[in-house]
Amino acid sequence: MINLDSLEMRVGIGQFNELTDEQIAFSRQCGADDVLLNTAKLPGEERWEFKDLLRLRTHAEDNNLRLFALENVPTKFYDKIMIGAEGREQQLENMQETVRNMGRAGIPILGYHWMPNSVWRTSWERPVRGGAISNAFEMELVKDAPLTHGRAYSADEMWANYDWYLSRMMPVCEEYNVRMALHPDDPPVPSLGGIARLFWNFEGFKRAMESHASPMHGLDFCHGCWSEMRGGAGVMEAIEYFGPRGRIFYVHLRDVRGSAENFTECFIGEGNMNIFKVVQKLKQSGFKGLLIDDHVPHMVNDSPWGHRGRAFATGYISAMLQAVNTVA
Numbered sequence: 213m214i215n216l217d218s219l220e221m222r223v224g225i226g227q228f229n230e231l232t233d234e235q236i237a238f239s240r241q242c243g244a245d246d247v248l249l250n251t252a253k254l255p256g257e258e259r260w261e262f263k264d265l266l267r268l269r270t271h272a273e274d275n276n277l278r279l280f281a282l283e284n285v286p287t288k289f290y291d292k293i294m295i296g297a298e299g300r301e302q303q304l305e306n307m308q309e310t311v312r313n314m315g316r317a318g319i320p321i322l323g324y325h326w327m328p329n330s331v332w333r334t335s336w337e338r339p340v341r342g343g344a345i346s347n348a349f350e351m352e353l354v355k356d357a358p359l360t361h362g363r364a365y366s367a368d369e370m371w372a373n374y375d376w377y378l379s380r381m382m383p384v385c386e387e388y389n390v391r392m393a394l395h396p397d398d399p400p401v402p403s404l405g406g407i408a409r410l411f412w413n414f415e416g417f418k419r420a421m422e423s424h425a426s427p428m429h430g431l432d433f434c435h436g437c438w439s440e441m442r443g444g445a446g447v448m449e450a451i452e453y454f455g456p457r458g459r460i461f462y463v464h465l466r467d468v469r470g471s472a473e474n475f476t477e478c479f480i481g482e483g484n485m486n487i488f489k490v491v492q493k494l495k496q497s498g499f500k501g502l503l504i505d506d507h508v509p510h511m512v513n514d515s516p517w518g519h520r521g522r523a524f525a526t527g528y529i530s531a532m533l534q535a536v537n538t539v540a
């Protein structure tokens with residue numbers, strides 16, 4: 213198992229679902245020592261098995277990379293848990309076993325979200341700087357969207373489902389030394405498609421971290437989503453609050469222009485926030501995890517995964533980190 217506390221803030225590569233030779237080379241060429249897989253392509257329709265997880269870790273390490281985190285199991289692994297549907301006990305058993313297997317395999321972090329109806333955008337072809345292609349969200353266009361899950365789910369009900377799950381996962385995480393990292397709702401608005409969202413403001417995260425207070429429970433601090441919240445007005449305060457408490461496990465470093473009700477994802481460096489100051493604040497808060505890109509604008513002649521956009525974002529983040537380390 214990686215000793216997470218022995219490492220300093222650094223830049224990682226990820227957001228792919230397989231660790232191919234080409235992704236390994238790209239990660240190394242970008243200067244990353246750590247990788248994160250998002251919704252990893254692993255066998256298993258209901259849970260992940262020890263031997264597959266161990267093979268993933270050793271494949272990374274045999275190529276001089278640390279497997280820092282797996283972000284997101286397939287939603288079908290815990291969709292009934294999120295909405296409290298029949299069959300959630302079986303899904304819970306499988307999620308507990310997946311976490312045990314991650315711990316046995318020495319994979320330290322599982323990123324997770326609480327969005328039964330996923331991430332929403334209202335455009336996936338919004339032109340940004342120089343004609344690069346990005347995405348955008350306008351609440352006005354989806355405020356009358358149909359119910360995604362047959363009926364409305366209130367915030368109280370979603371909190372009850374959340375508490376039911378976390379209170380049963382945290383003891384397993386503690387026993388097996390696996391951290392769960394909570395990603396914000398994206399977009400961070402109170403409700404979409406009839407389902408209340410829980411993690412769209414500071415209070416929601418504070419409640420989750422206090423209700424399930426464990427060194428094994430923290431944040432995947434998606435800077436993009438936090439910047440969407442009130443146009444970024446609360447980003448610095450959130451880092452100041454959660455950072456010194458050791459509750460930020462890693463950071464998605466992207467940015468937007470606008471706020472939750474109407475925003476466009478942009479190139480890093482031209483969004484709501486001064487990224488240098490954000491990285492500086494993370495350092496001052498004692499953060500020692502990964503900075504990793506997230507969604508990035510699709511640049512000219514880019515690959516489907518976005519090598520060009522990701523190389524730009526990762527280079528930019530690396531430079532900000534070096535600058536912060538130089539002036540500090």
Ligand SMILES: [Mn+2]
Nearest residue numbers: 434436464506
């Ligand atoms: Mn994110």
